[in-house]
Amino acid sequence: MYGRSTAAQAAAMALSGVRVLELAGLAPAPLCGMILADFGAQVVRVDRPSRSAAALAHGDVQARGKRSLALDLKQPQGAAVLRRLCGAADVLIEPFRHGVMERLGLGPEVLLQENPRLIYARLTGFGQTGKYAKSAGHDINYLALSGVLSKLGRKNENPYAPVNLLADFAGGGVMCALGIVIALFERARSGRGQVIDASMVEGVAYLSSFLWKSQNLGLWSQPRGENLLDSGAPFYEIYRTSDGKFMAVGAIEPKFYNQLIKGLGLNLDELPSQMSFFHWPEMKKKFASVFAQKTQAEWCSIFDSTDACVTPVLSFEDAASHQHNKERNSFIKNDEEEISPRPAPVLSRTPAVPSCKRDPFIGEHTEEILLEYGFTKQEIDKLNTDKAIELKELKANL
Numbered sequence: 001m002y003g004r005s006t007a008a009q010a011a012a013m014a015l016s017g018v019r020v021l022e023l024a025g026l027a028p029a030p031l032c033g034m035i036l037a038d039f040g041a042q043v044v045r046v047d048r049p050s051r052s053a054a055a056l057a058h059g060d061v062q063a064r065g066k067r068s069l070a071l072d073l074k075q076p077q078g079a080a081v082l083r084r085l086c087g088a089a090d091v092l093i094e095p096f097r098h099g100v101m102e103r104l105g106l107g108p109e110v111l112l113q114e115n116p117r118l119i120y121a122r123l124t125g126f127g128q129t130g131k132y133a134k135s136a137g138h139d140i141n142y143l144a145l146s147g148v149l150s151k152l153g154r155k156n157e158n159p160y161a162p163v164n165l166l167a168d169f170a171g172g173g174v175m176c177a178l179g180i181v182i183a184l185f186e187r188a189r190s191g192r193g194q195v196i197d198a199s200m201v202e203g204v205a206y207l208s209s210f211l212w213k214s215q216n217l218g219l220w221s222q223p224r225g226e227n228l229l230d231s232g233a234p235f236y237e238i239y240r241t242s243d244g245k246f247m248a249v250g251a252i253e254p255k256f257y258n259q260l261i262k263g264l265g266l267n268l269d270e271l272p273s274q275m276s277f278f279h280w281p282e283m284k285k286k287f288a289s290v291f292a293q294k295t296q297a298e299w300c301s302i303f304d305s306t307d308a309c310v311t312p313v314l315s316f317e318d319a320a321s322h323q324h325n326k327e328r329n330s331f332i333k334n335d336e337e338e339i340s341p342r343p344a345p346v347l348s349r350t351p352a353v354p355s356c357k358r359d360p361f362i363g364e365h366t367e368e369i370l371l372e373y374g375f376t377k378q379e380i381d382k383l384n385t386d387k388a389i390e391l392k393e394l395k396a397n398l
């Protein structure tokens with residue numbers, strides 16, 4: 001597993017010194033904040049006070065390296081606290097529908113006027129403008145509107161949304177983090193912040209540029225599930241093994257395909273040509289019957305040292321203990337023995353140093369953060385009495 005971090009390593013991280021305020025939301029914004037924290041930013045998650053039902057509904061399992069400040073934004077004093085925090089922050093991540101921040105008096109015009117260096121990242125499903133800007137939605141809806149969902153799924157089946165990985169996390173959390181880093185880079189030149197309109201529809205559409213731009217290559221001329229990379233081809237498919245596990249096959253190029261055929265114990269001369277679409281269904285059946293004759297471990301021992309592009313489909317548990325992943329320390333364990341993926345990519349001089357501490361409780365760091373941002377003890381006591389903040393150390397739903 002990954003080594004423990006030292007204070008010196010933490011200080012040397014790429015984003016150290018960057019102050020981020022992340023308003024608590026569902027899946028995408030927490031990932032965005034976690035990426036920034038993993039690479040050294042000081043991320044404060046601004047939670048709704050834990051007494052509110054809404055706070056409890058937002059169980060955050062992507063809080064690594066963050067601290068929690070519980071603030072009631074619906075109270076004018078609470079909103080004023082956020083304004084003051086934004087005056088001294090580098091980045092604000094907000095995960096609400098368009099109009100929510102404006103109703104709270106916390107829109108970008110207000111906050112950027114007070115701090116022109118602020119990078120105001122708005123991570124939404126549909127973006128800040130357009131017909132759906134104020135509509136509710138989730139990953140599956142964003143994926144659908146981007147056009148990408150229509151491409152996913154097997155032959156003669158309905159489109160299939162692969163968990164909430166694509167729009168929420170890839171097109172949302174990661175794309176927003178990229179936008180923030182780009183804006184920070186630009187700010188170093190101009191000294192000015194800006195607003196980031198990170199729409200998950202557009203984020204996932206952008207990710208799919210290859211699909212859009214390869215339309216004319218004939219790669220997608222067949223119906224869904226019958227093309228080269230969408231489970232149509234026998235050499236780009238998943239096969240069940242005799243012990244109920246699976247092998248993933250990605251032998252596209254002829255030199256790799258030849259090694260696949262050899263490993264399967266078949267004779268290339270007795271098979272139809274690799275790119276004969278007409279024979280693909282029949283070839284899939286043949287490959288499936290061959291894969292079903294050996295266990296996953298047996299297939300690994302045949303293919304591991306070849307270029308056949310055949311790998312085992314691993315469970316999370318097996319992935320964390322697989323030799324290759326162990327050799328690269330690809331998974332880490334925190335102080336509570338929870339295993340999770342190590343931050344990627346690996347930077348040679350200033351790698352991410354993820355925190356090993358448990359996730360924060362709601363409001364656990366309210367006082368410490370406010371003091372750090374220049375609030376006096378008296379001001380904090382008053383805010384607490386007015387219930388604009390929460391200081392109690394309650395166990396959050398993490």
Ligand SMILES: C[C@H](CCC[C@@H](C)[C@H]1CC[C@H]2[C@@H]3[C@H](O)C[C@@H]4C[C@H](O)CC[C@]4(C)[C@H]3C[C@H](O)[C@]12C)C(=O)SCCNC(=O)CCNC(=O)[C@H](O)C(C)(C)COP(=O)(O)OP(=O)(O)OC[C@H]1O[C@@H](n2cnc3c(N)ncnc32)[C@H](O)[C@@H]1OP(=O)(O)O
Pocket residue numbers: 023025026027028046047048049054056057058059060071072073074095096097100103104123124125126135136137138139140164168397398
């Ligand atoms: C597919 C995914 C969604 C996966 C979510 C799962 C991870 C979780 C869903 C259910 C959870 C489980 C469940 O709750 C039961 C357990 C609870 C336990 O505590 C933990 C374990 C659970 C099993 C729990 C586990 C998990 O958490 C779940 C399984 C997605 O696609 S996520 C992407 C969603 N889309 C976006 O993020 C795009 C932008 N956002 C939106 O479009 C909307 O926010 C959204 C998501 C549609 C929600 O709409 P909603 O009406 O609820 O909110 P908004 O319109 O944005 O307004 C927010 C209001 O809240 C006020 N507010 C915000 N902060 C504060 C504050 N600090 N103080 C006071 N008030 C605050 C804000 O002012 C707004 O108020 P108004 O409406 O009056 O203006």
